[in-house]
Amino acid sequence: MTRSKLRLAIVGAGPAGIYAADILLKSERNFDVSIDLFDHLPAPYGLVRYGVAPDHPRIKGIITALRDVLDRGDIRIFGNVRFGEDITLEDLKRHYNAVIFATGAVQDASLRIPGIELEGSYGAADFVSWYDGHPDYPREWPLEAQSVAVIGNGNVALDVSRILAKHADDLLPTEIPANVYEGLKSSPVTDVHVFGRRGPTSVKFTPLELRELGELNDVDMIVYDEDFDYDDAARAAVAGNKQVFVIDKVLNQWRQRETGQASRRLHLHFFAKPLEVVDDGTGRVGAFRYERTKSDGEGGVVGTGEIREVPVQAVYRAIGYFGSELPGIPFDHDYGVIPNHEGQVLRHDAETGESGRMYGVYATGWIKRGPVGLIGHTKSDAMETIRHLINDVGNWWSPASPDEQSVVDLLDERGVRYTDLAGWHRLDQHELALGAAEGRTRIKVVPRDEMVDISLGQLTA
Template sequence: MTRLRLAIVGAGPAGIYAADILLRAERNFDVSIDLFDQLPAPYGLVRYGVAPDHPRIKGIITALREVLDRGDIRVFGNVRFGEDVTLDDLKRHYNAVIFATGAVRDAELHIPGVELEGSYGAAEFVSWFDGHPDFPRTWPLEAEQVAVIGNGNVALDVARMLAKHAEDLLPTEIPANVFDGLKASPVTDVHVFGRRGPTSVKFTPLELRELGELRDVDMIVYDEDFDYDDAARAAVSGNKQVFVIDKVLNQWRQREVGRASRRLHLHFFAKPLEIADDGTGRVGAIRYERTAPDGEGGVVGTGEIREIPVQAVYRAVGYFGSPLPGIPFDERRGIIPNREGQVLVKSNPDGSNQQMYGVYTTGWIKRGPVGLIGHTKSDAMETVRHLINDLGNWWRPESQSEESVVAMLEERGIDYTTLDGWRNLDVHEMALGEKQGRARVKVVPRDEMVDISLGRAAKA
């Protein structure tokens, strides 16, 4: 019987879902799957892209763990594609590869002042508070007034983490260095800016409700933002999610405020124009234009310019994919160009694309950073369907044995981690948490993660 040796680059939800769907799919060939990830631990976005006070979302790890614990998928962590292994290496050992590397960079915001000291990308801040091993251990939390630009879930995550009292994060898996940093923060006011109205936000009702549950934080909304036009009223009456968001915001309008030590302001109809310099090269204020409904669900500028003093700005306007060595990349959209998961390369004389046989993609690097984690399942199903149907165009590897991959990594001296290694690290982190009455304390330094995984460090 024909046998498919498949490599998947990226051991987050997208990669694990793709592996699981292929193993469950109807097919007339055997399958052997190896997952590669540059990080020593699996689970990608749900370990390093979701705020630590989101246990319900992090519960997705339970489902992903069940897939890996079946024992029919191998995992090689701490292996960097393009450095430790290349596309040519994969062609020598596999019939095909699926890239599921996600989108971890910040999308650009083209306004003056983004280069100032105190202007940060949200993705970097999320990586810091989630204990990503490849980011600095410290973060400059020195501002009393902070701006967050964006009206999606990431913007609310950032705002919540900035406004929330550090002590209230102790029940989570927040790393010790992150707790210490947030505890010392002098923040009093966090301002969130979105250029459209309350009925056009991109965050979910769950995210919004969580803001209102913060201890000792006043939620400040402004009556001027709730003078709805017909399009906004239609959105409220015709969309359950918008209805719930509108209800929550209007409940906040009735709250008594003024007693909390911190405030979280939501500014709608506010289009950021410039991050103003304080005269020393640092952030001093955010300047924005007041917008108004255009009658069709959009907004137009009013010409009214406002300014709010802030000492830091977080840009949460979306994530962006990163190019991979030897793989086509759409610089404008931040994705691997593809047709339903089949990677495309410009190679025809007329400049048109043709399929790059043996190479597939799924998840955010396939379609861009939109949708929730669960949406990656439909992505994976589409990609896997084409992979199965493309049997005649698979690569013909020189060495198809599973042992040959291990030999290659060991010959190169790569300290790769496995599922057993992840279990070692998992037990170690939970033991650290148990000492403090917490579920887990995340290990941050990469070398420490690897040492624990490989049994080179004493377990707690």
């Protein structure tokens, strides 16, 4: 029996895409595999490179595992290739048997309250992309506020709050880009207020993230005694969940600290439901208005009718990420995902009312399940999708031109300045050398053209 061969395209070279490729290559199957990873960015690793705060080296250790997978040499990478522009779904059908979309979720989820569109109101994801040196974002960020509101009680809210409150010089040991350091260095911020609608025992951030806040140099942690009048449900959560127990312990330690000496303050406000971003009269953010909530005794909250207002000049919403629609691929606009059953993409024809499988098309990661879960979830997610891909051999596409060189020829004909694994190694070494020259681990190259020039060996002194 002749062994068949699977030519697979994966769109997205972050953890979800790389794990999917690795799992397929290591899986039990009766066919050969050839995998090409495409990404719109010149460098791999997705949100691990562009969504994790620069002062989180422990989390960035994930990159080591991803690098080991890519450096085996059995997966090709095509960076700086935009799906829908440089390469289309029809192109993929011509050259591959199937495609997995692993494009993640990089937009901010919307918060529908009055004033959210005012000048000085931002999405956390955009701010994260700026301080992580994403090449498609402006080099400058307006850091003009003395008092800032951050809406959300997840890890991204804490990342944003920490970067805003932290003194820029304390970020110098990290890979923070020069333009970001200069921006943060000139920030006049004195107070960062974090607002969550539930109580301290219902937060979504992890103990590690919380502890890091308390270690900031010259920043007072301010918590409010009124938020710690626990009911039975809150006390049960502390007693029954180790993570909640640790979070409660950290917050209560902060309640005992002396404050008033630091030049900056980071305030945690619980039981605060967002109502409005208040206009200062000139179209800019002037205050954040919220309703005080209380526990409903069952782990939720209800409004108390008490309205409060905190003067701020900027607001960051950190209430979650949202996926982006891809050309020619079904999309659920309510949930920001590709409709799928266990990673098998589903289509619906609005004209005929017919629904069913979109054969040859799969999804994994956040674009499959929504922006929830950690790296462990991403691995199990990819395993589920790969299992279906292997079992769907009868439904694969039959490409007219499946040889590996044909895709290279296609991109060359279209003048796409794509980067490959050797190019990533060049860029990686260049960034490490920039860092070494200043006694730092790495300094990221930010402009896209410069990243590509370095990757292609075309940088001129």
